[in-house]
Amino acid sequence: MHQLVATPFGERRLILRPGSTKAMQLPRAKFDELRTMASHHSTVPQWLVDAVRTQWRVDLIGRSVDEVLLFREAGPFAFSRATWEINLGCDYDCVMCYLGEKRFQGLDMAGKRELLSAMRDAGVIWLQITGGEPLIDPDFPESYRLANELGMQLEVLSNGSRLRKPHLLNLLRTYPPTRLTLSVYGATAKTYDAVTRSRGGFDRFREGLEKAVAAGLNVDLSLIIVQENTHEVDAMRAWASQLGVRYREYANISPTIHGTAEPLPSQSPQYLTSRAPFTGCPAGVTFFHADPFGRASICKVGREPNIDLTAEGVKGLARLSEIAESLMLRTGGCSGCTLSGTCRVCRPMAKVFQEAKAPLANYCQHGTR
Structure with missing residues (x-):
C-alpha cells in the first residue's frame, strides 16, 4: 500500500499523504526526478526522507521510491x-x-x-x-x-x-x-x-x-x-x-x-x-x-x-462548463432582477426554492425588504 501520492494539481506538483490534510509542494524538476527514480526502483532520496519526516513524522529511510509513492497523471480538464x-x-x-x-x-x-x-x-x-x-x-x-x-x-x-x-x-x-x-x-x-x-x-x-x-x-x-x-x-x-x-x-x-x-x-x-x-x-x-x-x-x-x-x-466532462454557464443564467422569476449582483444563492438553488413555492425570505433579499 502506498504511503504517499505524487500528483499534478494545475501548474503545481504535490505530495499528499492519505488521511492527512497537509500537502508538500515540489518544484517540477524534483517531481520529475522522483518519477525517474521510481522507474529505476531507486531508494528514496535524503531530501524527501527529511521533508516527509518533518511533515508527517514518517520514516522512509531505505525504502524505494516506487514502493512508497503512487504517481498520478494529470486529467485532460481542470477537475480536481x-x-x-x-x-x-x-x-x-x-x-x-x-x-x-x-x-x-x-x-x-x-x-x-x-x-x-x-x-x-x-x-x-x-x-x-x-x-x-x-x-x-x-x-x-x-x-x-x-x-x-x-x-x-x-x-x-x-x-x-x-x-x-x-x-x-x-x-x-x-x-x-x-x-x-x-x-x-x-x-x-x-x-x-x-x-x-x-x-x-x-x-x-x-x-x-x-x-x-x-x-x-x-x-x-x-x-x-x-x-x-x-x-x-x-x-x-x-x-x-x-x-x-x-x-x-x-x-x-x-x-x-x-x-x-x-x-x-x-x-x-x-x-x-x-x-x-x-x-x-x-x-x-x-x-x-x-x-x-x-x-x-x-x-x-x-x-x-x-x-x-x-x-x-x-x-463527456468537456460539456460540463457549458452546462454550468447555462444553469447560472437568471431565468424565471429571477430574470431582470436588479438585485442579482448581491443575490445570496446560485440560480440552481433559487430554482428549487421557487419550485417548492418557498417564501422569498428563504432565498432572496426581496423577502427582507
Missing part, C-alpha cells in the same frame, strides 16, 4: 474535486432531508469500479463520498479501498450509525479519510430519535462517534439545527467541545432535490444565517458531482442536464 453519492438509501428518515424519497439503487460494483476509474482519469484528487448513508452500501468497503488505491484523498459524509461495526471502523483506521464528517441531530436519545425518526439511532450514533474519535480519525461534526432540537443546541456544542472535535452548524434548510417543500417547515427561524452574496463557484469547472448511477452534473443541486460518465467516459 468531486462528490459521489454512492447511493440514496438511508437508515434514517430525517424530518429535514433534502433527498425526498430515498431509494437504495444505483450501479453494481462493476459499474462503481468503472466510475471511480473515470474519476481518476479525469484528474480527481479529492473525493467526497456521501449518500443517502454511504456506510450502509454493501459495496462501500470495496469502493472506498479502490478509491484509496487510485490515489484519491477521501472524505466521508455519514450519519455515523454504522461506525460501531468493527469491519467499517477497521477499514477507516487502515485507510484513514482526510475527514470523516458526521451529522449530529440532537444531544439526547429522545430528541435525536425524533429528528431522525429512527428508534435507537442516538445510541448507535454515540457509540460510533466515540469509537471513531478513540481510533484517531479526523472527525468533523455538522450540527444540524431544526425546530425539533433547538433546545439542545448548547448541549450539542458542549458535546463536540468535550470530544475535542471541530464542528459547524447548519440551520438553513433547503427544499428537496426534486423541488418539493417537505423539509422547509422544520427550519428554525431564530437560527437562520444570512448567506454571503453569491459570487460564483467552481461547479462544472474544477468540481463535479456524480449520482448513484454515475451521472455527472455540476453539483448536487443542479442535476440536470447531466453526463453519463460510465457510458461516455472522461471526454
